[in-house]
Amino acid sequence: MIMAMLLPAWQGVRQRISDALIHSSRSLDDCRLLAVSKTFPAEAIVSLYALGQREFGENYVQELCSKASTLANYPDLIWHFIGPLQSNKTRQVAEIAHWVHSVDRLKIAERLSAQRPAHLPELQICLQVNVSGEESKSGMTPEELPELARAVAKLPRLRLRGLMCIPEPTEDQAILAARFGLLHKLFNELNACGLGLDTLSMGMSADLETAISAGSTIVRVGSAIFGARNYS
Numbered sequence: 001m002i003m004a005m006l007l008p009a010w011q012g013v014r015q016r017i018s019d020a021l022i023h024s025s026r027s028l029d030d031c032r033l034l035a036v037s038k039t040f041p042a043e044a045i046v047s048l049y050a051l052g053q054r055e056f057g058e059n060y061v062q063e064l065c066s067k068a069s070t071l072a073n074y075p076d077l078i079w080h081f082i083g084p085l086q087s088n089k090t091r092q093v094a095e096i097a098h099w100v101h102s103v104d105r106l107k108i109a110e111r112l113s114a115q116r117p118a119h120l121p122e123l124q125i126c127l128q129v130n131v132s133g134e135e136s137k138s139g140m141t142p143e144e145l146p147e148l149a150r151a152v153a154k155l156p157r158l159r160l161r162g163l164m165c166i167p168e169p170t171e172d173q174a175i176l177a178a179r180f181g182l183l184h185k186l187f188n189e190l191n192a193c194g195l196g197l198d199t200l201s202m203g204m205s206a207d208l209e210t211a212i213s214a215g216s217t218i219v220r221v222g223s224a225i226f227g228a229r230n231y232s
């Protein structure tokens with residue numbers, strides 16, 4: 001990643017989001033950009049911060065902890081945890097994150113609720129739903145969702161905001177549109193039962209336009225901003 005490239009890349013993604021919102025006749029503040037900074041250094045976050053980006057997404061608990069402590073003097077950074085969450089790591093996430101998008105079991109939600117420090121605002125929660133059936137294993141099934149959503153909505157120190165999905169890897173935008181459409185339908189059904197959700201976390205670098213036309217309110221974008229990731 002070359003820092004000088006971050007400005008045009010970030011502006012380019014913001015432009016794609018605006019264009020997609022206009023295309024869907026939605027208002028320009030209807031969908032936010034979550035910059036997925038996993039595997040990239042804290043300096044990259046500082047560079048985007050200088051441009052006005054405030055919300056950052058991380059997938060690995062250890063990496064979230066170390067970046068949040070390196071960047072502790074930026075108190076208005078908003079950390080979103082979007083990766084798989086094991087029960088032995090919930091405490092760190094409950095203490096650091098502002099949002100968790102990847103809650104897929106009641107046990108994880110109960111631990112986050114119990115471990116959220118009293119001096120912090122409520123932890124903002126999205127439930128991760130498997131919208132791809134047997135093509136994917138992450139997330140709860142659509143059948144499990146209503147009961148789990150009602151249970152999570154009752155937990156103290158958490159605020160249930162909405163739903164998140166990661167469709168199976170495919171470049172077929174018609175399949176992706178169907179997956180995102182399913183998440184939006186489930187969201188509408190929960191709201192018809194009075195849950196008051198306002199967040200649909202869907203869309204990444206390659207499919208954010210498809211997600212926005214299906215109603216996304218926050219897109220999670222990594223490589224289109226920061227470049228290709230190197231996991232070694």
Ligand SMILES: *Cc1c(COP(=O)(O)O)cnc(C)c1O
Pocket residue numbers: 036038059082083166204205206220221222223224
């Ligand atoms: C890595 C990741 C992203 C970003 O993916 P890109 O294709 O790089 O934009 C979004 N959401 C989740 C859950 C991720 O793990």
